[in-house]
Amino acid sequence: MHEVGIMESAIEAVLAEARGHDATRVHNIVLRVGALSGVEPDALRLAFDAAVKDTPAAGSGLEIESVPARGRCPDCDLEFDVDSDFIFTCPKCARISGELVQGRELELARIEMS
Amino acid sequence: MTPPLQAPPAPSGARATRTVELRLSLLEGNDRQAVANRRRFRELGMVALNLVSSPGSGKTTLLERTLSEFGAATRCAAVVGDLATDNDARRLGRSRAPVAQITTGSACHLDAGMVSRAVDGLDLAGARILFIENVGNLVCPASFDLGEKVRVVLLSAAEGEDKPLKYPPIFKSAHVVLLTKIDVAGVLGFDLDAAAENVRRIAPQARLIRLSARTGEGIKEWYDLLAALVTKGEG
Numbered sequence: 001m002h003e004v005g006i007m008e009s010a011i012e013a014v015l016a017e018a019r020g021h022d023a024t025r026v027h028n029i030v031l032r033v034g035a036l037s038g039v040e041p042d043a044l045r046l047a048f049d050a051a052v053k054d055t056p057a058a059g060s061g062l063e064i065e066s067v068p069a070r071g072r073c074p075d076c077d078l079e080f081d082v083d084s085d086f087i088f089t090c091p092k093c094a095r096i097s098g099e100l101v102q103g104r105e106l107e108l109a110r111i112e113m114s
Numbered sequence: 115m116t117p118p119l120q121a122p123p124a125p126s127g128a129r130a131t132r133t134v135e136l137r138l139s140l141l142e143g144n145d146r147q148a149v150a151n152r153r154r155f156r157e158l159g160m161v162a163l164n165l166v167s168s169p170g171s172g173k174t175t176l177l178e179r180t181l182s183e184f185g186a187a188t189r190c191a192a193v194v195g196d197l198a199t200d201n202d203a204r205r206l207g208r209s210r211a212p213v214a215q216i217t218t219g220s221a222c223h224l225d226a227g228m229v230s231r232a233v234d235g236l237d238l239a240g241a242r243i244l245f246i247e248n249v250g251n252l253v254c255p256a257s258f259d260l261g262e263k264v265r266v267v268l269l270s271a272a273e274g275e276d277k278p279l280k281y282p283p284i285f286k287s288a289h290v291v292l293l294t295k296i297d298v299a300g301v302l303g304f305d306l307d308a309a310a311e312n313v314r315r316i317a318p319q320a321r322l323i324r325l326s327a328r329t330g331e332g333i334k335e336w337y338d339l340l341a342a343l344v345t346k347g348e349g
Contacts, residue, residue: 114131
């Protein structure tokens with residue numbers, strides 16, 4: 001359950017941004033989480049309420065945008081979406097690739113505040 | 115000064131809602147420390163390896179043998195992470211290598227700050243390799259860069275051949291995969307070739323070595339890899 005610590009640091013970053021923008025309330029928080037980030041969106045949601053409690057982000061919404069995994073073929077350079085089995089098989093030449101172009105994201109994308 | 119967050123709403127009424135685009139890494143603090151660790155290790159002329167696996171896959175046994183054999187000619191150091199006890203540090207401390215134990219309490223992984231603090235207490239003079247033995251866990255350590263140059267994932271013959279298929283993030287992040295305990299594969303009905311094929315499908319980028327730290331089978335290939343890393347680290 002490393003999601004608790006990750007969510008706590010996300011909220012710290014949110015509150016620092018809010019202060020920097022002279023905001024008093026955070027209404028919505030949007031995270032981007034890659035399919036291969038090693039972080040479970042449901043566990044982040046569970047950690048969220050405790051992390052925002054008694055802060056200006058209490059009552060804020062939480063949106064988690066999933067970022068699907070994409071691979072690149074080292075032979076033909078094609079970029080392609082990856083199935084949920086995460087085996088990066090090039091649809092053109094069937095080569096199994098270890099190159100990841102997208103899917104490890106773990107980001108605070110944007111916040112809405114006033 | 116009262117922080118603006120605590121201030122009452124402006125007398126003019128509700129403020130306009132704004133959306134701010136950020137794209138900040140949620141692991142920024144860890145990632146920054148990992149970059150600092152990597153620089154420090156490089157300046158010390160030391161290659162760091164992060165060893166990750168399920169509990170019981172043989173990380174400590176492999177390190178015991180590595181520190182006493184490979185470490186006899188090439189000075190190595192180790193930091194080992196567990197939730198509790200210093201058993202592993204005591205086992206590894208029988209070699210003459212500098213060893214530090216990190217006890218994480220309830221944390222399921224090491225982070226870059228823990229490694230930095232543990233390394234502060236070690237005499238690293240002349241050390242060419244730092245082994246970081248992570249907490250036994252195939253999930254959480256995948257997300258945390260410790261500043262290592264090489265990530266080594268172990269899969270033992272006492273586990274299922276399909277572990278790589280079940281835990282893609284960690285295997286995808288591996289530079290090296292070690293199939294360990296191959297001496298008991300037959301007894302356990304573990305199909306080494308099937309496991310190797312699963313590693314190749316999920317982690318084609320990883321160098322795969324089959325070994326037994328108990329019998330020594332395959333261990334030379336591991337030492338050759340370490341020697342090559344040390345030589346490359348000099349260049």
